[in-house]
Amino acid sequence: MEWQATIGMEVHAELRTKTKMFCASKNDPNEQHPNINICPVCMGHPGTLPVINEEAVCHVQLVGLALGGEVQKFSRFDRKNYFYPDLPKGYQISQYKHPLVLGGNLNNVRITRVHLEEDAGKLMHDPSGEFSLVDFNRAGVPLMELVTEPDIVSAKQAREFAEELQLIFQYLGASEANMEKGEMRCEANISVSKTNDMGAKVEVKNLNSFRAVERAIEYEVKRQIELLEGGKKVVQETRGWNENKEETFSQRSKESAHDYRYFPEPDLPPMEFSDKYIEELRATIPELPEQKRKRFTEEYGISGNLVETLVRERSLAAFWEKVISELKDWLAEEEITHPTTPSPTLREGEKGGGLSLFSDALKLAANYFTSDLLGLMKEKKISANELLVDPENFAELIKMIYKNEITSRVAKDVLRIMVEQGGDPSTIIESKGLKQVGNEKVLEEIAKKIISQNSKAVEDFKKGKQESLQFLVGQVMKETKGAANPEIIRGVLTKIIGGV
Ligand SMILES: [Zn+2]
Known part of the structure; x- marks a missing residue:
């Protein structure tokens, strides 16, 4: 019998809100100056009272609904007691017995729960080992925790799950979920066995990139198999991930829930939600990544990498849709004046029937978008947000190619200039004397x-x-x-x- 890995994930994401979870301090992940966005509440001063951030609650509920989970009609906060220098109150306000969301499913991985809590501050240990610094800007930032059932069986699946989750958070506007900035952090519970009984569970923390998720799980599964095959036991514990050495290391034996002495947060009222509220919230769910994949495939007849690029980069998707709508409008006008002129630039086999004019233009657009525009962006390390080309001008260029006004050689040169400097193709062609010599x-x-x-x-x-x-x-x-x-x-x- 083969060894089988059983993996569950815990994903934390800092929520995108104006203010922190329980106070009016700014929630600004880009604040560079330490200890600026703080107040007596998030500093845990005695006599202060927390107030629930409604925006944060909505984000978590929306994530739950988008994942097919059940928003709980009754929910409340609990105190999780522990001491750490980045936690000035001596406890974290979290949710234990009554999370905001129960259940859900993403890519056949069942979601156990999604709850809301507050983040801790950030400790920076001086390399000298002499002292540590603490920045409380992050203390009290709304933090969502999502826990899955142990349904994941491989490192690759765990990575794909985390990547899809990040997209969903971003589509919902719940979190930027930038892993490099620590806005999204993963932990994995990993055990291996030859039967369906789970072996000892090892929790690997601090997985701060998708690569780390995949590599750490691969490493840990291999480590546990080697231990078991050597007749040794796997110890239930928490391990960290050393990014440089690419190995996990023992941190501490795992705490149980009773170590935290959870109890209902006495300073906050329980929350109750009506069916009407939940249904109204459900109605605000925007198009999700998987729906976009389907729609782009069906509506534009594009596939594979192009669809995935567009789904992952929302600003590129918006760019693409604008280009296509420009081309559609133009062809609708063209068709009235020149009913059946397929583009002479397409080879015979590429000419479609029926919707041929549109699909011809679409194919041209897809080709120039994928191999030329994306290629240039990659070459020049330009991100979607930095792109100087605007969709109207790109559509204009496609029209000129379609009408055989410029050769593909010229089109490529013009696009390069558009990527480097912006501007519209006619002006560039005019100024460089590149107009097709068709005369x-x-x-x-x-x-x-x-x-x-x-x-x-x-x-x-x-x-x-x-x-x-x-x-x-x-x-x-x-x-x-x-x-x-x-x-x-x-x-x-x-x-x-x-x-x-
Ligand atoms: Zn505060």
Whole structure:
């Protein structure tokens, strides 16, 4: 029998709210100056009273609904008692018996619960080992905790689960969930066994990147299998993840719930929610990543990587939809004046039937978007938010290619300039003199000049050497800065040489 891994996840996400969980201090994850966003409440001064942040409660409930969970009609906060220098009150306000959400499911991983609590401050240990500094800006920031059932069986699945969860948090506006900034943090409970009985559970903490989630679980599963095969026991404990050494290390034996002496938070009233409230909240759930995947695939006939890129980068998705709607509007107008002109730039096999005009334009747009625009962004390390190209101008460029006004060579050059400096394609083409030389009269002049300068090649071609014609076409292309269609040049050259 094979070893089987049984993995459950705990995911913490700092919520995006104006203020902290129980006070009016600002919740600003970008604040650089330490101990600025603090007040007597989040500093745990005696005599202060917490007040529940409604925005944070809504975020957690919305996440629960989006995951198909059940928003509880009754919920309340509990005190989780422990001492740590980053926790000035000596307890954390969390939820134990009555979380906001129970149940749910994401990609066949059952969600146990989603609850709300407050984050602790941040400790910075001086490398000298002499002292530590504490920043309380994060103390009291609303923190959502999501716990899954142990339904995950591999490191890869755990990573994919965490990635999808991050997208959902972002789509809902509940959390930026930036793992690099610590806005989303994962823990994994891992055990291995050969039967369905779970072995000793090891909790791995501080997984602050998707890569860490995957690597740490891989490492831990292997470690436990090696222990068990060597006839040893796996100790139930909490382990940390050393990013540099890429290994887990023992931190402490695991606490049980009773160590925290949970009890209902006496300073906060319990919360009750009506069915009407819950249904109204459900109605505000926006399009979720999986729905967007489906819609983009069906509506635009695009697939695989392009869909995934668009689903993951919402600003690129908005860009794409704007481009497509521009092209649709334009084609609707075109169709009235020129009922059936498929783009001459598409090869025969690429021309669709029925909705052909639209699907032709769409294919062009998808090609230039994927291989050119995304390629340039990658090359120049430009993020979606820094993109200077606006969708109207990109659509304009696609129209020009579609109408055969510019060659693909010119289109690529123009797009590069648009990515580097912004601007609209017509102006760029005008200023660089890149307009397609489609006028045969002009081309004939250029071709005659090239013919008179290359009599040897002309003779060779007449003797049947096809490469010589290719050479001449290249010379004309060069003269027009790549702005002429090589097929047309070939025709013009053959005509002139034939008549010489
Ligand atoms: Zn405060």
